[in-house]
Amino acid sequence: MKLxxxxxxxxxxxxxxxxxxxxxxxxxxxxxxxxWPMANGDYTGRHYSPLTKINSSNVNSLTLAWVYRANPxxxxxxxxxxxxxxIKGTPLQINGVMYLTIPDHVWAVxxxxxxxxxxxxxxxxxxxxxxxRGAAVLGNTLYVETPDCNLVAxxxxxxxxxxxxxxxxxxxxxxxxVAPSIVKNHVIVGVSGDDLDIPGYVESHDPETGELQWxxxxxxxxxxxxxxxxxxxxxxxxxGGMTWGPSAYDPELNLYYFGTGNPQPVIAGRGRQGDxxxxxxxxxxxxxxxxxxxxxxxxxxxxxxxxxIEAPILFDGEINGARRKLLAQASRNGWFFVLDRATxxxxxxxxxxxxxxxxxxxxKGQPIPDPKKEPQFDGALVSPNQGGAVNWPPPSFxxxxxxxxxxxTRAFSVYYLYDTDDKPEGWGGNDRSGWSEGMLEALDYKTxxxxxxxxxxxxxxxxxxxxxxxxxxxxxxxxxxxLIAFNPKDGSILWHAGMxxxxxxxxxxxxxxxxxxxxxxxxxxxxxxxxxxx
Amino acid sequence: MRHLIxxxxxxxxxxxxxxxxxxxxRQKIDNAAATRGRxxxxxxxxxxxGSNIKGGDNGPDLIRSVVVxxxxxGNDIGAAxxxxxxxxxxxxxxxxxxxxxxxxxxxxxxxxxxxTNQPPNVVTGNVEAGKAYxxxxxxxxxxxxxxxxxxxxxxxxxxxxxxxQRILFPSVARGGKTTEVTVTPSSGKAxxxxxxxxxxxxxTLRDTAGEYQSFKRGPNIKVDVRDPLAAHHALLDQYTDAxxxxxxxxxxxxx
Numbered sequence: 001m002k003l004x005x006x007x008x009x010x011x012x013x014x015x016x017x018x019x020x021x022x023x024x025x026x027x028x029x030x031x032x033x034x035x036w037p038m039a040n041g042d043y044t045g046r047h048y049s050p051l052t053k054i055n056s057s058n059v060n061s062l063t064l065a066w067v068y069r070a071n072p073x074x075x076x077x078x079x080x081x082x083x084x085x086x087i088k089g090t091p092l093q094i095n096g097v098m099y100l101t102i103p104d105h106v107w108a109v110x111x112x113x114x115x116x117x118x119x120x121x122x123x124x125x126x127x128x129x130x131x132x133r134g135a136a137v138l139g140n141t142l143y144v145e146t147p148d149c150n151l152v153a154x155x156x157x158x159x160x161x162x163x164x165x166x167x168x169x170x171x172x173x174x175x176x177x178v179a180p181s182i183v184k185n186h187v188i189v190g191v192s193g194d195d196l197d198i199p200g201y202v203e204s205h206d207p208e209t210g211e212l213q214w215x216x217x218x219x220x221x222x223x224x225x226x227x228x229x230x231x232x233x234x235x236x237x238x239x240g241g242m243t244w245g246p247s248a249y250d251p252e253l254n255l256y257y258f259g260t261g262n263p264q265p266v267i268a269g270r271g272r273q274g275d276x277x278x279x280x281x282x283x284x285x286x287x288x289x290x291x292x293x294x295x296x297x298x299x300x301x302x303x304x305x306x307x308x309i310e311a312p313i314l315f316d317g318e319i320n321g322a323r324r325k326l327l328a329q330a331s332r333n334g335w336f337f338v339l340d341r342a343t344x345x346x347x348x349x350x351x352x353x354x355x356x357x358x359x360x361x362x363x364k365g366q367p368i369p370d371p372k373k374e375p376q377f378d379g380a381l382v383s384p385n386q387g388g389a390v391n392w393p394p395p396s397f398x399x400x401x402x403x404x405x406x407x408x409t410r411a412f413s414v415y416y417l418y419d420t421d422d423k424p425e426g427w428g429g430n431d432r433s434g435w436s437e438g439m440l441e442a443l444d445y446k447t448x449x450x451x452x453x454x455x456x457x458x459x460x461x462x463x464x465x466x467x468x469x470x471x472x473x474x475x476x477x478x479x480x481x482x483l484i485a486f487n488p489k490d491g492s493i494l495w496h497a498g499m500x501x502x503x504x505x506x507x508x509x510x511x512x513x514x515x516x517x518x519x520x521x522x523x524x525x526x527x528x529x530x531x532x533x534x
Numbered sequence: 535m536r537h538l539i540x541x542x543x544x545x546x547x548x549x550x551x552x553x554x555x556x557x558x559x560r561q562k563i564d565n566a567a568a569t570r571g572r573x574x575x576x577x578x579x580x581x582x583x584g585s586n587i588k589g590g591d592n593g594p595d596l597i598r599s600v601v602v603x604x605x606x607x608g609n610d611i612g613a614a615x616x617x618x619x620x621x622x623x624x625x626x627x628x629x630x631x632x633x634x635x636x637x638x639x640x641x642x643x644x645x646x647x648x649x650t651n652q653p654p655n656v657v658t659g660n661v662e663a664g665k666a667y668x669x670x671x672x673x674x675x676x677x678x679x680x681x682x683x684x685x686x687x688x689x690x691x692x693x694x695x696x697x698x699q700r701i702l703f704p705s706v707a708r709g710g711k712t713t714e715v716t717v718t719p720s721s722g723k724a725x726x727x728x729x730x731x732x733x734x735x736x737x738t739l740r741d742t743a744g745e746y747q748s749f750k751r752g753p754n755i756k757v758d759v760r761d762p763l764a765a766h767h768a769l770l771d772q773y774t775d776a777x778x779x780x781x782x783x784x785x786x787x788x789x
Binding site: 125126169171172173195196197234238266267354372376377378379380381383412414416417418419421422423425426427428429430432433434435456457458478479480482484493496 | 586595604648650656731734766767778
């Protein structure tokens, strides 16, 4: 009996040890195999796994390994209403433990069994509870944003709070939703909120103490030439540009990349004539100083709420016979951009769905907005609609096929201007959506041309993130609750499974004990699939 | 200019530093108090901060003011007015509370002005041009008639923004129509009915007898979906905004 008790004790200890194992920072610089150590999988943001145990020849044998249902309880959420248990964030998997989030909640779950290990709940003071995009881990600490503007650090062993720091001002209608990023000794966070005219920024915190290291606002210094893209300093400093999307990092160049959101006021742009830098831009910062290195503006003077926060994807490729360090983004405005990520110089600018709002591109490769398609008092018929040709769910780049995969939407709506004031503030208008169609596209990064397209049945775009793997697989979700494996070379369907609702986040994969798992979130549940022989 | 930014950053930093002890909910607006506060504003504040509260040459925008945003029932604006030159010193505590309700009412209205209670006027086109488009390039008269299904449509669908939306984005259900589908198995009889659901793997219909039927899709089964609104969807790529406004004006005139 004593022996059994001792063995049982050892088993418990070993389980606890698993849960306690910190994240080795070196893992952040490797391709994800036994872990999914950051929301993007790795710093490139490709959402690509080198794992091959699940592959195109055996994907038909995938079976359900476990399901975990997140239950946040019934406590009040404050601010933007009750918390809906929809998992939008990409989970992490570190040393056999999965960490998943919804607004105000974090769970640690055994990645082999789906059993809950701990649940952290934040008592909210308010803020929009629209979604949480995920957490970050460094060492023994997990970092997560809350809707009421806090960066919270938890001990990954037991989910107990280590500290929290306010990262934005709830009173100015900011809120927190972003997955923090770990770059060396920096925890970098972005902010959300476009109800009022407030400036966007990213800021960096010390991983141990939470102290602020630097903050970079998404507008120029008034003395910079770029400030001339605003009519006044006041308009610029209340000009929006939230930072609520994913980021990427190149360790060789030591550059940190992300996209910025819409300018403010959102729809009524007559009080902010000009390009409105650095809103709706892809930017590169030095992560140690927070200084801007380069920018490329996806939507100059936007008036359609087309945040350019979609994932910047890093890969190396061949352009005109030369090897280049590239960055690609499929942007919410319907345009696909490929840039040199060392300099920000444009290589490709092309529509990945047909749009009707531009007059071509300028010498820098930036789309030129057609003033006639700005919102009008009697309406302007615009494509894409406010939801965009893509939105926050990440695309995937597969180095084996050289193709960039994106869940695209072609949509029309009418944009109306409501605000007749000389100085519009807030939104000042809106669109009314009507009709849309969705398709999964594979783009040739060298040209932006559509290599293949899979139309989704029925009307409406699909919002699911994508994952491709070295097993010759591309995983996506449709609007009919299916998780689908495609052949990434030609778009043919290889496998599917029906879930209780449609995929609401981005698939991840990892290998534990020789078994490769495929994990997706759908509504309040996490589904894990694997090849389980016995 | 740098000085301005420094002040702005300090203001923001102070707001953040104080944020931890901040109140948990936004101020609940007392509309009667806000109405009284409007009168206080008109008497004491309007000359510098403007009729729209958004500032002017002599005073800053109070909707974008961090002091006002952080204020609760006058606690911050009352204190600020005592410190700032050129501000009234003789307001009663009740007047300051009323002013607070008024300013927060304007902030709330600004934060939600993506919505409107006043439908925009979308009848700006030319009736005759709209009629010409209806019978010409738009080919609307192929399926519709101004004396048939569209008779008195300008009276039946109001306000006109709803008419504009229905022209562009008609609904199958609203039009009393259905999306028809015919499923033909390679070794069976074709089944036609109303489409219930379709994805890449299954198609479901309700047949003419009202029976619910599901089919597994595959290479040996033909599925033909007939969207009655396909012509409308195709027009979205062809309309100019002038076409859109003209056709709205024409149909709105059918009363």
